[in-house]
Amino acid sequence: MGQRVGVVGATGAVGQELLGLLHTRAYPLDALHVFGSPASAGGSVPWPGREPLTLEALEAGALRACSRVFFCAGAEVSRTWVPRALEGEGLVIDSSSAFRYEPEVPLVIPELNAAEIPARGLVASPNCTTTLVALALAPLHRRARLTRLVVATYQAASGAGAAGLAELTAQTRAALAGEEVHVEHFPRPLAFNVFPHVDGFLPEEGWATREEMKLTWETRKLLDLPELPCVATCVRVPVQRAHSAAVFAEFAEALTVEQAREALAAGPGLRLVDDPQAARYPTPLEASGADAVLVGRVRKDPSCARGLALFVSGDQLRKGAALNALQIAEQADR
């Protein structure tokens, strides 16, 4: 028997990815409702393998009638509509940050903590960058206990949605043509540029960005290390899809590079891509469209006692968002 599925934010980058995955992963559907803004209601959304879906306006009764509701719109939409969806009997999977930090709301990557997925009620899917980094760290943490984390990211334009991706393309065309580059969506030009500014700045966190703090807060919750010392610098790069991260991790116990590679190669959801001699290492181009998170450049960090350096690339719309949310539902169905 299938599920009555609702997708909130079906026209966004994550919603679109989720619709594709519902099809390609043959998720068992009794019904599929797609919700958009009041303005978009009545319009249609293409869906591979079937007739287009008609966008419905968000409405409490329709949400309550779903057995699986995916929230793929922003935190604001989730804050308003998740509580209404929770009045029903279904499982609500929120990909926004709205409820991730509530102590009673499980934050789940199924490969890490599937046991925390409730039969009904709310579960939060983590921040895209955090998902990729935490998934790569989990097998190492299990063996050697993570004690400190330093991360610098390389985040794709589509992390800021379809508008971000379109802006990168338009800016790049303009730059190549020697024309003026217009900046609308991003704080700075992204074509042939990088900037250390993803999400807003938080003066109360010493002017770290919210993205940088999400990495701290959510890694701590996911790995059940509430005091984990953590620092990140999050940087937008002119990549269309897939985020990457340079990770410097310190551990309580010693791990050789060989042990680390073995643990990563066996890690669920991971693909070890680590053959420098053959110029094989993770890149966002290779990670784009892949389910697995790529991890490589595994080496000893010579600057501390029990440290490892890694490089990670993962499709932030897939494992970083839509795929993780869907895997939560698949796990709950078992």
Add this chain to the structure above:
Amino acid sequence: MGQRVGVVGATGAVGQELLGLLHTRAYPLDALHVFGSPASAGGSVPWPGREPLTLEALEAGALRACSRVFFCAGAEVSRTWVPRALEGEGLVIDSSSAFRYEPEVPLVIPELNAAEIPARGLVASPNCTTTLVALALAPLHRRARLTRLVVATYQAASGAGAAGLAELTAQTRAALAGEEVHVEHFPRPLAFNVFPHVDGFLPEEGWATREEMKLTWETRKLLDLPELPCVATCVRVPVQRAHSAAVFAEFAEALTVEQAREALAAGPGLRLVDDPQAARYPTPLEASGADAVLVGRVRKDPSCARGLALFVSGDQLRKGAALNALQIAEQADR
């Protein structure tokens, strides 16, 4: 009285930049000889403000006759020809890595260690990325003594010379047109991609890259910290010009963020660009063509006792190469 200047590798990216700077900084010239490969000899090189220069084939006598010789070709050319230039009475400034690690050869960033510049003989100009990072760290190190350094870089295509820049442009055009992307110069496609592979891999250094080890070796020599614990992941990004780095630095003594900002604002060769509220921070686009190295995103690293996080962008062809070499000569002239 002016100098008899020789520029080896005058047609390369750094050589071209140096010729431009000799003009714009009005370096006092009695003669200007430009040297190229035997094949290029007799050809001409445009030079702003004067008639084109005629390329000469490398020849020991001509090198010996120069009072200032700039080597801007690769390490191999330097290994062969620097010893011959040193048979003369001039100052030889080598921008390649050929002699940087010889204990008796001074490695110089004039803002840091101008006193080490000899009146004649050999001086090495450091690796581009290292120059930018070390220049930013110097004022902090002077106040609080650097004890550990973690760096992740964002390196521009032109760090691989004019051919790298041309390949990024060609690949980007092809990618936007939906055509096949050709990879020749770089190990992987760079258009809309990043890859953690700058310079070759060193199995004997745990498969770190040479660029990553240059950052370690040269920072240690520049800051006179031969044991400094240091780790780096060096990443090529689709930026045309100017390298950036996310820097996590630990110190022996406590520095507040305010003290760090003051030290950086007063640091020679640096420009503090650090007003997140106004979306002001270093970016490679803003650093391109600038003499100063931009430093910002200065904040406490909450993951360790006396750590600071920074973001640095600098023009690797200017301060990272040609400008630093010329400043060495200017300093020697005083």
